Amino acid sequence: xxxxxxxxxxxxxxxxxxxxxxxxxxxxxxxxxxxxxxxxxxxxxxxxxxxxxxxxxxxxxxxxxxxxxxxxxxxxxxxxxxxxxxxxxxxxxxxxxxxxxxxxxxxxxxxxxxxxxxxxxxxxxxxxxxxxxxxxxxxxxxxxxxxxxxxxxxxxxxxxxxxxxxxxxxxxxxxxxxxxxxxxxxxxxxxxxxxxxxxxxxxxxxxxxxxxxxxxxxxxxxxxxxxxxxxxxxxxxxxxxxxxxxxxxxxxxxxxxxxxxxxxxxxxxxxxxxxxxxxxxxxxxxxxxxxxxxxxxxxxxxxxxxxxxxxxxxxxxxxxxxxxxxxxxxxxxxxxxxxxxxxxxxxxxxxxxxxxxxxxxxxxxxxxxxxxxxxxxxxxxxxxxxxxxxxxxxxxxxxxxxxxxxxxxxxxxxxxxxx
Numbered sequence: 001x002x003x004x005x006x007x008x009x010x011x012x013x014x015x016x017x018x019x020x021x022x023x024x025x026x027x028x029x030x031x032x033x034x035x036x037x038x039x040x041x042x043x044x045x046x047x048x049x050x051x052x053x054x055x056x057x058x059x060x061x062x063x064x065x066x067x068x069x070x071x072x073x074x075x076x077x078x079x080x081x082x083x084x085x086x087x088x089x090x091x092x093x094x095x096x097x098x099x100x101x102x103x104x105x106x107x108x109x110x111x112x113x114x115x116x117x118x119x120x121x122x123x124x125x126x127x128x129x130x131x132x133x134x135x136x137x138x139x140x141x142x143x144x145x146x147x148x149x150x151x152x153x154x155x156x157x158x159x160x161x162x163x164x165x166x167x168x169x170x171x172x173x174x175x176x177x178x179x180x181x182x183x184x185x186x187x188x189x190x191x192x193x194x195x196x197x198x199x200x201x202x203x204x205x206x207x208x209x210x211x212x213x214x215x216x217x218x219x220x221x222x223x224x225x226x227x228x229x230x231x232x233x234x235x236x237x238x239x240x241x242x243x244x245x246x247x248x249x250x251x252x253x254x255x256x257x258x259x260x261x262x263x264x265x266x267x268x269x270x271x272x273x274x275x276x277x278x279x280x281x282x283x284x285x286x287x288x289x290x291x292x293x294x295x296x297x298x299x300x301x302x303x304x305x306x307x308x309x310x311x312x313x314x315x316x317x318x319x320x321x322x323x324x325x326x327x328x329x330x331x332x333x334x335x336x337x338x339x340x341x342x343x344x345x346x347x348x349x350x351x352x353x354x355x356x357x358x359x360x361x362x363x364x365x366x367x368x369x370x371x372x373x374x375x376x377x378x379x380x381x382x383x384x385x386x387x388x389x390x391x392x393x394x395x396x397x398x399x400x401x402x403x404x405x406x407x408x409x410x411x412x413x414x415x416x417x418x419x
Contacts, residue, residue, distance in 0.1 A: 003282050003311040008400050011274060012222075020368040020405045025169050025346045025375065025396035027219045028200060030271070034223050037270030041263045048259055059262055066265040067252065069272040070228050072298040074214065075205040080233055083252040084265055087227040088196045088217045089118040094255065095213065095229065096122035098239045099161060099190070105131030108158040110189075112137040113379040114146055114173060115165045119194040120379060123163050132160070141384055144171040144333040145342070152183060159189040166198035166214075170377035170394065171333035172316075172346035174198065181210045190235075196220050200398060201312055201344040203290070203305035206230050218264075222398075223271030226264040229255075272301065278399075279304035308399040315397040315406065316345040322410035323395075327417055328352035332384060332392060348392040351417070356390045359416060363393075366412040368405075370395050 009015050014029040021029055041062060047055035049063070067079035076082060085091040103109075109123045109132055127134050135154040138147045146164075155162060162184035167174045177193055184191040193214040195204055200221040206214050215229040236251035248254050276297060283303025290302040317337055323329050330350050334343045351359055356372035363370050373391040374381040381387040395409065 001282055001284065003307055003399075005311070005400065005402055007281070008278070011277075012400050015400060018367060020401070020408060022395045022397055022401065022405075022409065023369040023371055024200070024398040024401075025197060025220070025394060026371050027225075028222050028398055029400070030219075030224065030267070031222050031274035033274045034267045034270035037273075038224065038263045038267040041266035046263070049262075062266050062269065063260065063262055066269040069269050069297065071230075072296075073204070073272055073275075073301050074216075074228075074230050075207050075294070075298060075302075076230050077207065078233060080251055081230055081236065083229040083231065083236070083255045084260060084268075085227045085229065085256065086261070087219075087225065088194065088215045088229075089122075089227075091215050091227045091229045092118055092192075092194075093122045093125075094242065094257070095192075095215075095231075096126045097242055098255075100126035100130050101240055103127070103130040103132045103160060106158060107132040107160045108135050108156060109133070110135045110137060110151075110154050110159055110162045110184075112139070112146055112151075112164055113383045114139045114144065114168050114171075114175070115163065115377070115379060116169050116194060116196070117376045117378050118196075119163050119165055119192070123161065133158075135159070137164075139380070139383055143335075144168065144173050144380070144384075146173075146175055148176065148179065151180065155183050155187045155189065157187060159184070159187045161192060162189050163192045163194070166193055166195040166204075167201065167344045167346075168333075168377065168380065169197040169346065170375055170380040170392070171348050172197075172343040173333060174202075174342050174344060177211065178209050185210065197344060197346065200308075201305075202309040203302045205293075205302075208293075218268045218271055221271060222274060224261075224264045224267035226261060226268050228268070272297075275304040276300045277304075278307060282307040311399055312345045312397065313340045315401060315403065316340050316343060316347070318403045318406045319345060319347050319395060319397060319409075322406055322413070323347065323349055326351075326410065326413045328354075329413075332386075345398075346394065346396040348394045350386065350389075350392055351413075354416070356393045359393045359413075362416050362419075363409070363412055366415075368409055368412055 045058040181191040199216040241254040279300035286306035360372035
């Protein structure tokens with residue numbers, strides 16, 4: 001069945017408001033099944049972990065199933081390789097502290113200028129604490145892609161951790177993560193991947209990537225405000241966690257500090273159940289692509305993300321067309337239509353003579369929601385020379401958006417330009 005965006009939109013109550021949600025890189029709208037899962041949890045199974053009574057046992061069952069669903073989403077080997085937390089940033093700060101115990105003066109950590117600061121600042125701080133050195137990989141301002149020759153040059157025999165984003169939250173670039181992992185492992189370093197921006201837009205397979213850690217956030221893939229981290233079990237098992245003494249000593253529990261956001265985990269399960277529906281309904285054309293490696297829920301989730309990926313390339317092309325037709329617009333990132341597979345539909349631009357906040361406010365008044373500024377990708381806007389002038393305007397369609405909404409954006413921009 002071809003991708004029917006009207007059927008998709010019916011699963012998202014917020015879309016009935018009439019607003020155009022292009023703020024998705026900062027957080028997507030939630031599917032109705034997410035609300036149902038969270039409400040059911042709070043009304044029927046709300047209890048703390050490990051109790052000798054029904055609601056606690058049922059709560060634990062939901063929490064386990066949420067871990068298992070995320071493991072299928074990422075193709076982890078076991079639910080025990082999935083750690084839940086408040087968000088990607090909190091999880092990365094916690095993991096950087098655990099990994100920091102291994103660092104000594106003279107060790108090196110590699111980060112990139114294309115990353116969200118949540119995959120930079122934790123490493124800067126742990127390097128300062130442990131006397132390690134930070135090495136930076138540069139980006140090409142022309143198309144906002146990483147300079148892979150520089151990546152190879154920055155990784156040395158002293159490198160212990162390589163941190164890289166799967167896709168840029170600022171300009172949409174998809175990085176060659178598999179190559180990054182290979183470069184890191186060739187030097188004996190660990191590879192830490194931020195997949196927050198990629199997760200809503202394409203299939204993830206941590207075992208095919210070979211990464212040591214990969215982290216994402218459910219509120220970017222149609223769920224609640226919960227973060228999830230994948231780590232190879234043997235690494236999670238051997239790392240020393242910062243935790244209270246009665247907490248579990250085995251993963252994932254030893255990294256899930258305090259009482260969990262159990263209703264949020266139920267919501268994550270609801271989001272992935274929605275994506276299963278997408279896979280069952282629209283993913284048939286991707287059966288051949290994924291069936292040889294995946295089965296059951298994992299297969300449906302990969303089919304879903306394949307269908308979403310293909311539909312969103314249409315949105316990327318339409319969005320680039322509209323922006324390029326707008327006088328005074330400069331797009332920062334990949335614009336070559338032959339390279340749409342190298343980007344997600346997150347597109348940022350500047351408009352000559354206009355401050356990004358003014359554009360975002362004018363669009364907001366027209367019922368079109370976009371972000372402006374640096375979106376915590378401080379290294380990107382600094383490298384592009386845009387930080388002092390207010391950053392960029394970011395338009396981020398998701399699979400529930402339409403070409404008509406992009407055309408509506410174009411009309412609003414033309415009115416802004418002519419005002």
